[in-house]
Each structure stands twice: as C-alpha cells, then as structure tokens.
Amino acid sequence: MDPAGGPGHLRSATVVLGVAGGIAAYKAAELTRRLVEAGAHVCPVLTESAERFIGAATLSALASEPVRTSLFDEREPIPHTSLGQRADLVIVAPATARVIAAYAAGLSSDLLVATLLATRAPVLVCPAMHTEMWEHPAVRDNLATLRRRGVHVLEPDTGRLAGGDVGPGRLPDAARILEAAEAALAAAAGRRQDLAGLRLLVTAGGTREPVDAVRYLSNRSSGKQGRAIAAAAAERGAEVVLVSTVPAEPGPRLEVVPVETAEEMAAAVAARAESADIVVMAAAVADFRPKAPAAVKLKKRDGVPEIVLEPTPDILAGLGAAKRAGQVLVGFAAETGDVVGEARRKLQSKGADLLVGNDVSAHEVGFGWDTNAVTILSRTAAVEVPLSSKREIAEAVLDAALLELRAARGGPPGRQGEPQT
Numbered sequence: 001m002d003p004a005g006g007p008g009h010l011r012s013a014t015v016v017l018g019v020a021g022g023i024a025a026y027k028a029a030e031l032t033r034r035l036v037e038a039g040a041h042v043c044p045v046l047t048e049s050a051e052r053f054i055g056a057a058t059l060s061a062l063a064s065e066p067v068r069t070s071l072f073d074e075r076e077p078i079p080h081t082s083l084g085q086r087a088d089l090v091i092v093a094p095a096t097a098r099v100i101a102a103y104a105a106g107l108s109s110d111l112l113v114a115t116l117l118a119t120r121a122p123v124l125v126c127p128a129m130h131t132e133m134w135e136h137p138a139v140r141d142n143l144a145t146l147r148r149r150g151v152h153v154l155e156p157d158t159g160r161l162a163g164g165d166v167g168p169g170r171l172p173d174a175a176r177i178l179e180a181a182e183a184a185l186a187a188a189a190g191r192r193q194d195l196a197g198l199r200l201l202v203t204a205g206g207t208r209e210p211v212d213a214v215r216y217l218s219n220r221s222s223g224k225q226g227r228a229i230a231a232a233a234a235e236r237g238a239e240v241v242l243v244s245t246v247p248a249e250p251g252p253r254l255e256v257v258p259v260e261t262a263e264e265m266a267a268a269v270a271a272r273a274e275s276a277d278i279v280v281m282a283a284a285v286a287d288f289r290p291k292a293p294a295a296v297k298l299k300k301r302d303g304v305p306e307i308v309l310e311p312t313p314d315i316l317a318g319l320g321a322a323k324r325a326g327q328v329l330v331g332f333a334a335e336t337g338d339v340v341g342e343a344r345r346k347l348q349s350k351g352a353d354l355l356v357g358n359d360v361s362a363h364e365v366g367f368g369w370d371t372n373a374v375t376i377l378s379r380t381a382a383v384e385v386p387l388s389s390k391r392e393i394a395e396a397v398l399d400a401a402l403l404e405l406r407a408a409r410g411g412p413p414g415r416q417g418e419p420q421t
C-alpha cells in the first residue's frame with residue numbers, strides 16, 4: 001500500500017491537473033498536495049478564469065512545477081501537445097460547464113481543452129457548479145457524450161454551494177478524487193479481469209423508513225463501502241447491479257438502481273438475485289420501520305406521536321434460505337462490541353458464505369470514513385484486513401468472494417459464469 005492509502009497507481013505517474021474557473025478552484029491546492037503525497041508528478045494547467053480564484057504561485061509551489069495557462073508559451077512552443085503526450089492521467093477539477101462543453105465539442109479554445117484533445121491518457125473530469133447548471137440538459141448531454149467516449153466522470157457531491165444554496169454541484173473531497181484517479185489509472189493499465197463473465201449484485205447505503213410525509217428513520221451508513229465494491233467489481237470485468245439508497249455513478253458494466261426503503265431494496269434484490277453469481281449485502285438495512293407512516297406531515301399541535309414499529313424483511317436471510325448451488329452470499333456486520341463473535345453468529349444464522357465485520361465505534365473505521373478495517377469470515381477462515389482505503393477493502397472482499405465461488409464450483413469462475421441449473 002502506498003503512504004496515501006491508495007493502491008499505488010499514482011506513484012510516479014505524471015498527472016496533468018486542469019483547473020477551471022469555478023469557486024471550487026481553491027480546492028485544487030489540497031488536491032495537488034494529496035496527489036504529490038501519493039507520489040504523482042503534478043503539472044497544473046489553469047484556465048484564465050481559474051486564476052481569478054486561485055493563485056498560480058500556490059499550485060506551482062505545491063507541485064514544484066510551473067503552472068501553465070497559455071497556449072502561447074515562449075519556453076515551450078507547443079505546450080498543448082507536449083503536456084498531453086507526457087501525461088499518464090489528466091484530471092479536471094473543478095470542471096466548469098464551459099470546459100465540459102468545449103471538451104465535448106472539440107473546441108480547443110485554451111490550453112486546458114487543447115491538452116484534453118491532444119492526450120491519449122485516461123481523463124477524469126470532476127464537475128462542480130451550481131445545481132441549476134449541473135441539472136441543465138446541455139451539461140447532462142455533454143457529460144453523456146464524454147462518458148460514451150470513455151472519459152471518467154466523478155459525480156459532484158450534494159452540499160452547500162457558493163452563495164449559500166444547498167444541492168448537488170459540490171466538488172467531492174480530495175480523497176474521493178484520488179480514489180477515482182487510482183481507478184482510472186488501474187482501468188487504463190488493463191488490470192486483471194478476473195470477474196469477467198460473472199454477475200454481481202451489490203447493495204449500499206442505509207435505508208430510509210418513512211415516519212410521515214417528511215420524516216424518516218435511518219442510520220449513519222454513507223454507502224461508500226458498497227459503492228467501492230460495485231466500482232471495483234465492474235473494473236474487474238463483472239456485470240454489476242448496484243442497488244443503492246445513496247447517489248452512485250453508473251459506468252461501463254455498472255447499473256445503478258436507486259431505492260429508499262428496506263422493502264424497495266428487498267424487491268429490487270429479489271428481482272435480480274436469481275441470476276447473480278455473487279450478492280454483496282453491504283447496505284445497512286433498517287431492522288424496523290414505522291407500521292403506519294402518516295401520508296401527511298405530523299403536526300406538533302397534535303402532540304408527541306406514538307410510533308409503532310414493525311420488522312422489515314431480512315433480505316440477506318431470505319437470500320440465504322433460497323440460495324442456489326454455486327452462488328456466493330456476502331453479508332456485512334457493523335458492530336460496536338464483539339465484532340468477530342457477532343459476525344460469526346450472522347454468518348450462520350443468515351446462511352451467508354462470507355460475513356465482513358467491522359467495528360463502527362473505532363476511529364477512521366466504517367460509517368462515513370474513507371477508510372475501513374475489517375475481518376472477513378468464511379465458514380472455515382478469518383482474514384483480517386487492517387486499516388485501508390474502502391477501495392482496498394473492496395478488492396479484498398471481492399478476492400474472498402471469488403475464492404468462495406471457485407470452491408463452490410470447483411474450477412475457475414470465468415468458465416462458470418452462466419447461471420447454474
């Protein structure tokens with residue numbers, strides 16, 4: 001593992017970091033620092049308007065590399081092609097609606113877009129803009145065009161935007177951009193395709209159980225671990241369906257099915273489990289839900305409501321009971337006490353093949369964090385995975401699931417990808 005916690009593709013990679021003119025441009029400083037820490041050689045390219053938001057001197061000091069802004073540089077006569085040719089990866093963060101449009105249309109209006117058009121390296125575009133712009137069909141269409149051409153697009157976060165509005169459009173934090181950069185480099189390196197021919201069904205996030213028209217019961221799950229598993233599996237060649245309560249980015253071989261409640265998740269899983277070779281229940285499914293959610297908003301003047309709860313369906317246990325031969329079921333257990341004991345109990349009681357236990361009371365582990373530390377239990381073994389990025393945990397879980405699948409089918413999985421009879 002490299003010091004930054006990633007799988008290490010960024011080490012020694014030449015990364016052109018394009019910064020466009022949005023308020024999130026100031027975050028490029030932190031991103032540059034993290035890329036350098038991960039071992040990358042960063043060449044910052046700023047658009048003219050980006051320079052209004054962040055000083056070139058800041059980025060150049062952090063990158064130990066001069067910042068480039070102009071197509072007409074006397075030191076380097078043809079920077080637009082030389083930069084693109086040298087790059088192992090081009091990241092655009094933040095990417096504004098204008099840069100996205102120019103890139104999609106092939107308009108080399110400045111050094112950044114010219115570099116994007118001149119490179120054969122993988123490109124990661126990280127849009128950040130006001131919600132109205134992000135949701136505009138012109139932006140959506142341009143991004144769809146870029147995706148179709150193989151450009152990696154990291155969806156923005158939802159949160160507070162410039163001017164105080166709240167909505168989707170925020171630049172994701174540096175850790176997520178680094179994770180996506182590692183993934184883009186890994187995909188470009190033609191990484192192992194050991195899950196090719198297999199179908200994976202993955203769930204992610206905490207379910208939301210309505211109390212009334214505006215309130216719900218939920219939990220602290222961020223869905224990051226489930227999302228990381230789905231993304232890693234798709235990169236390793238699997239056909240993946242991610243049933244998720246949190247927004248997730250679809251991609252090549254990765255379909256996203258949004259759900260909200262345990263019941264919706266149960267239905268989405270039931271419709272797809274039969275054909276799945278591996279099912280990973282990483283979601284934090286509510287165990288109880290309000291029995292009779294109010295269709296309207298409950299009013300304070302009507303007094304404190306008595307909320308009667310009823311159990312939700314146990315999706316994993318249901319899958320365990322109906323499991324067909326040659327299918328692998330993976331459960332998760334987020335615990336605050338005896339992690340291994342509880343994980344072992346759930347492995348047996350739910351009929352799972354693997355149970356991934358983590359201690360959510362520990363620092364930097366589990367809900368909300370970008371890192372995790374887990375124990376992967378099978379019926380015969382326990383594998384400890386120390387504090388690692390959720391991406392690396394995802395790879396370890398997939399490795400363990402593949403081993404189980406091979407054991408269950410008695411041969412390499414690639415040739416056994418068809419549904420069993």
Ligand code: CTP
Binds near residue numbers: 262281284287316331
């Ligand atoms: N799970 C599920 N359906 C539920 C509850 C949990 O499929 N209604 C799955 C989770 O996705 C996870 C595993 O079961 O993979 C364990 O979840 P957890 O909440 O830890 O288990 P519980 O059965 O709720 O156990 P307990 O309340 O005793 O901790």
